[in-house]
Amino acid sequence: MEEHGVTSLVVLGVISWTTAFLFIRKMLPKRSFVFCNRLVSTIHATIAVTLASLSVEDWRCPVCPLAAQSSPQQMKALAVSLSYLIYDLICCLFDKQFSLDNVFHHLVSIVGIGAGLSYQRCGTEMVAALWITEVSSPFLHLREILKELGYRDTDLNLAADISFAAIFSVARMGGGPYLTYVTLSAHNPFLIKGMAVGLQLVSTFWFYKIARMVIYKLTKRTSTAKEADINHKSEN
Numbered sequence: 001m002e003e004h005g006v007t008s009l010v011v012l013g014v015i016s017w018t019t020a021f022l023f024i025r026k027m028l029p030k031r032s033f034v035f036c037n038r039l040v041s042t043i044h045a046t047i048a049v050t051l052a053s054l055s056v057e058d059w060r061c062p063v064c065p066l067a068a069q070s071s072p073q074q075m076k077a078l079a080v081s082l083s084y085l086i087y088d089l090i091c092c093l094f095d096k097q098f099s100l101d102n103v104f105h106h107l108v109s110i111v112g113i114g115a116g117l118s119y120q121r122c123g124t125e126m127v128a129a130l131w132i133t134e135v136s137s138p139f140l141h142l143r144e145i146l147k148e149l150g151y152r153d154t155d156l157n158l159a160a161d162i163s164f165a166a167i168f169s170v171a172r173m174g175g176g177p178y179l180t181y182v183t184l185s186a187h188n189p190f191l192i193k194g195m196a197v198g199l200q201l202v203s204t205f206w207f208y209k210i211a212r213m214v215i216y217k218l219t220k221r222t223s224t225a226k227e228a229d230i231n232h233k234s235e236n
Contacts, residue, residue, distance in 0.1 A: 013083020070123025
């Protein structure tokens with residue numbers, strides 16, 4: 001894929017994601033800014049994982065070949081996600097709950113993917129990173145969507161929490177370190193290696209926060225169940 005073709009795809013992507021967000025806001029005027037943005041993010045995560053999966057050359061070795069020239073399918077997958085990240089970074093600036101770690105994650109991803117598209121190399125490693133980072137995203141957004149729909153502190157919301165935590169942990173703390181290792185071991189540009197390390201550090205920090213969240217929710221649920229059982233026995 002030629003450089004001007006990639007640039008056009010990124011620009012078209014930013015316009016498309018923005019249009020999709022505005023359309024959802026128009027269709028769901030009573031829903032919050034964050035709710036509508038998470039619907040767009042869920043659409044992106046689904047497309048990103050699909051494109052990343054379709055670009056794998058050999059599933060017997062998904063991260064092969066390393067430090068090689070990017071294929072047109074890989075360039076397309078990365079360009080689509082780059083356009084989304086630019087759109088979502090802008091949305092982060094308008095979000096009432098500013099998240100520094102989220103902005104850092106977006107900036108690292110934008111710089112890294114932009115560098116990979118410019119080098120037209122490392123497509124295998126970057127598409128693998130895209131798959132690992134986005135595979136848990138639908139469940140992440142589902143958690144918050146359910147809360148706004150009135151399902152906070154329900155079994156359904158807890159199931160979404162646990163599903164997200166499990167998929168995130170396996171992908172980011174299982175596949176993530178391995179991908180970081182092979183990326184650092186291969187003859188990749190320094191910027192790509194720095195991106196791999198940066199994303200893994202962010203993933204590790206988020207894993208810590210997610211683990212605390214799951215422990216808190218399970219502890220809270222157990223305590224609530226015990227209190228309900230005690231109150232039931234006392235009434236009898």
